[in-house]
Amino acid sequence: MRTHRKCTMAKIGILGAGNIGKQIARLAATHGHHVLLSNSRGPQNLPFDIILELGQNVTRSTAQETVAESDLLVVAIPLANYTQIPQPPAGKIVIDAGNYYPDRDGLIPELEEERTTTSELLQTHLPQARVVKAFNHIPALALTADAQPPGSQNRRALIVAGDDPEARMTVATLVDEFGFDPLDIGQLAEGWRVERGTPGYLPRFTKTELTHKVHEAKRYRTH
Ligand SMILES: NC(=O)c1ccc[n+]([C@@H]2O[C@H](COP(=O)([O-])OP(=O)(O)OC[C@H]3O[C@@H](n4cnc5c(N)ncnc54)[C@H](OP(=O)(O)O)[C@@H]3O)[C@@H](O)[C@H]2O)c1
Numbered sequence: 001m002r003t004h005r006k007c008t009m010a011k012i013g014i015l016g017a018g019n020i021g022k023q024i025a026r027l028a029a030t031h032g033h034h035v036l037l038s039n040s041r042g043p044q045n046l047p048f049d050i051i052l053e054l055g056q057n058v059t060r061s062t063a064q065e066t067v068a069e070s071d072l073l074v075v076a077i078p079l080a081n082y083t084q085i086p087q088p089p090a091g092k093i094v095i096d097a098g099n100y101y102p103d104r105d106g107l108i109p110e111l112e113e114e115r116t117t118t119s120e121l122l123q124t125h126l127p128q129a130r131v132v133k134a135f136n137h138i139p140a141l142a143l144t145a146d147a148q149p150p151g152s153q154n155r156r157a158l159i160v161a162g163d164d165p166e167a168r169m170t171v172a173t174l175v176d177e178f179g180f181d182p183l184d185i186g187q188l189a190e191g192w193r194v195e196r197g198t199p200g201y202l203p204r205f206t207k208t209e210l211t212h213k214v215h216e217a218k219r220y221r222t223h
Contacts, residue, residue, distance in 0.1 A: 007174040009093075011036060013070025015063055015085060019140035020097050021076035022050045026144055027178040029057035038066040040081070067092075072170070074135075075122065080105035082122050090128040093167045095174075097135040098122070099196050114219050117191040119161065132162035132171040137194040137201045138180075146204055147179025157181040157207035159200070159214065161191045181207040185214055193217040 012028040013036040014021045025035045035058045039046055043060035051058060067073060067086045074095045075085065088094060096119040100111050110116045116124075119133040135143070138158060146156045158180040162168040172182035185193060193214045194200045200213035 005173050005176075006031075007033075007072075007170060007177050009072040009170070009174070010034060011069065011071045013061070013066035013073045014038070014076055015066055015073065016076030017046050017050060018076065020135065020143075021074070022047065023140045023143040024074050024076060024097070024135065025050055025054060025058065027147065029054045031177050033057075034059070036061040036066045036070050038063045040077070040084070072174075073129075078104055079108075079118055079121075083125055085122075085125065087126060088129050092129050093170055094122070094126060094129040094131045095134050095171055096122045096131055099136050101196065114192065117188060118195065119188045119191045123163070123188055130162065130164040130167035131188060132160055132164075132167050133188060133191045133194075134158060134160045134171050134175055139202055142204065143178070149179070150176055154206050155179075155181050156204050157183045157210040159183045159185045159194050159210065161185045161188055161194075163187050183207050183210050183214070192219060 012033045014025055015038055017037050017039045025037055028035050035054060037046060037058050038061045046060050064086050067088045072093045073088055076097045079098045079100050098118055100118050119131055123131040148155045158175050160168050160171045160175060160182050168184060172184060175182040198217040200210055205213055
């Protein structure tokens with residue numbers, strides 16, 4: 001999927017102002033989007049570096065405001081907290097950048113038993129939203145370090161997965177705009193192919209390479 005268009009979502013809301021949330025905020029502001037940034041402890045406790053850096057391009061928000069007022073929402077919080085996310089208006093596109101780390105998140109039986117995927121858990125919690133998995137399999141710093149303009153040779157690729165084709169296309173456009181070749185891997189249920197421990201998780205791959213890694217991924221339990 002090559003889009004080379006600009007994502008029309010003006011206000012990008014980001015839940016989480018840590019490693020990944022700050023990097024997505026930088027990319028969004030660089031590409032002319034306004035950022036609503038929030039954390040768990042309230043706007044007064046947002047990291048000052050990113051607020052200063054983004055200046056007029058960022059609004060310090062509560063999680064509730066971010067969810068309600070953004071055109072598109074990015075979830076960049078530890079998986080353990082996903083049930084704390086307020087319900088967005090019906091149809092909102094919600095990008096899930098999260099991963100499952102049992103040491104950090106606690107044991108989640110459905111994931112341990114490979115009965116679901118992290119983004120399907122989020123979709124179940126937000127039934128009216130259109131969840132798209134993206135930006136989960138790249139180290140946060142590489143989001144700015146590896147970004148290249150569309151058409152660059154050997155450009156890094158990142159997957160998109162989601163149950164709503166239009167939402168997937170919108171997020172693919174954003175991935176392209178931010179500096180990466182989008183690789184559409186289909187529905188949320190395919191998201192396990194780029195979760196922790198799979199060949200496509202973390203290293204830099206072009207679209208052709210990532211396509212192979214996604215197909216090489218294996219689940220260890222029998223279904
Ligand atoms: N780090 C990476 O390189 C990377 C790359 C790809 C994907 N990811 C995934 O992205 C997620 C976040 O990782 P991270 O490294 O960015 O974490 P982090 O640096 O620990 O930051 C977590 C952020 O989430 C906020 N938060 C926690 N619960 C919240 C809630 N209920 N509502 C709003 N904000 C909340 C925290 O706010 P407070 O500080 O106020 O609690 C903090 O700003 C994880 O699932 C991780 O696996 C990380």
